[in-house]
Amino acid sequence: MSRWECAIEGDDRTFDRVEDLIVHQASAHEHVECKVCGTVLPDGYFAIRHAFEEHTRADYVRAYDATAAEVRRREQVKQVVESAADIREVVDRLEGGDGTL
Template structure:
């Protein structure tokens, strides 16, 4: 079974479950400011989700000076996570403080 790697600022921690990765990113890493709208969001998956759910690809490309390959990579990450993640578990754990 493939492991999920954090990869935020060189963090190479790996997790057996994607839910553990998302919680790690949300709790252990600083929040970041969206360069499109200024919203403060957890880095990692939630930042990618925010960017592509709330903004167009063109807005993302302009704000982050991103290449088409960088956009595709982040879209693939989002799709991969969402295909297997139990987001109810993630939200419950983050809201309940059991991270």
């Protein structure tokens, strides 16, 4: 089974479960500001999800000076994570405030 790599700012920490990765990204890294609307949110999966659920691809390309390949890569990451993750578990863990791994 492949492991899930963080990959935020060179963080090469890996996790057996995608839920552990998302909790790590949301609790161990600085939050980021969306360049489209200014919303501050956790980096990683939650930032990608926000970008593609709240904004158009064109908004993302303009704000982040992104290429089509970069957009496709992030869309693929979102799809792969969502097909494997129990997002309810992630939210419950983050709302519980413990962020345990």
